[in-house]
Amino acid sequence: MILDSLFKRPRVLPAPHPVPRIVLPAGFVSFVAMMVAKKGGVGKSTLAVNVGVAAACDGLRVLIIDTDLDEDQQNCVKWASRRQQANPKVIRCAIGKTRAAIAWGRKQGFELIIIDTAGRDLVHMSDLAEYADVLLTPGQASSNDLDATVPLRRLWSRTATPAAIVLNGVISEDSNRTRFYWRKFSDLGAILPGVLVRRVEYIDAVARGQGVSEYRPGGPGDIEIRRLLLEAFQHAAEKRESAQ
Template identity: 35%
Template sequence: MTEKPTDDRRIRVVAVAVQKGGTGKTSLAASLSVAAAEDGERVIAFDLDPQGSLAGWGALRRKDGVTVERIQAWEIGQMPEILEGCRENGTTLVVIDTAGTATGLAPALRTADLVVVPVRPSRLDLVAARPTLQTLVGLGMRSRLALVLNQCPPPPSPRTDAYAAQLRSLGVLAEPSIVHRVDHQDAVASGLGVTEYAPCGRAAEEIRALWGWLDAKMSRSGAEAS
């Protein structure tokens, strides 16, 4: 791993958010954090979810590369100051695992360069994600959201392909889709990212590719804004 140089640039923030349980939100946040660290980012992962699943994962970790910290509800309004402290300490990427409700989360969401919304490839899941999407659009973040089809059935899957085509046409699909594989659950249970747990597996390959997609999108957006 080659660390990316630290400079005076603003650190980047990826939030993983959806107002629905069972979508693999926390395992996605954990494995993306590790994949980014392996790509040279200096990563802090913040757990804003009262359930504390990401913090629990962090407590199990015995590897370096990702620092996990719990952010309490009363601290969310201080996110700009918290992020500035992270930047001063050399952090280049913050990954936020949000709560399952948007209440009070606006200050944290606004700090995100990209909000990843994991959904399973089903109509019910897309409908359930609607409140999250409406919140982001209401915050003026339409260009900063990306839906990830997560926990997909193994390919070939006409259902996954159909939903991917629909979301791609709307310009909101992050790729590739993430197939439901036991490596994800086993990795989280071991305090690892899936790229650490089974580095040569298909799950690891998909997560690395997804991180590459997110990294490239943030880089393009940053270049356009500068």
């Protein structure tokens, strides 16, 4: 199983790389993924738009809710303004109204709903977490990022919603540094087996209003983002099953 190594070691992509198809886990009519991070610049919005595009490429209807109303931020909204395709749909929403936005999205038939939160909204995040199926916290391979997850882990402890770290922006998926920080993060709690490598294609895709699954379909970025989303799905599904 994908998550057999959840607390052991990072998963390294085998060669050749098959392209996994994105489907919702069994028992889920819709799925809500909430991106949460206290520290800026860890790749939260980049993760949100790329997993959204990967799912959209495989036929899922995707809604991205950008809760950062600061006009200097709103990374998902700005990305959507450069985009020609209608799926994923991106909307702005104050975090206090996100519960209603989730309900609206489900009524509209969106199958994957991604919430990109602002780090300063921890109080509202705690209330909103109960309406998500998984909480994902991107973190990079640094001591600052490791320390920045402490308040998020306190949030995790106050909710029944499954949560996990996403090790993001690593130089190499199998380097000593990546393995070291993957173990450091995993010592503190759940971390997804897959890691996201620092790739120029992520930057170029976002600049074009795309995701890597559109910009370089079948490429390493496409493969790793798909597998990461499927790992998040399985993490949530296994937690739900164990709670029943």
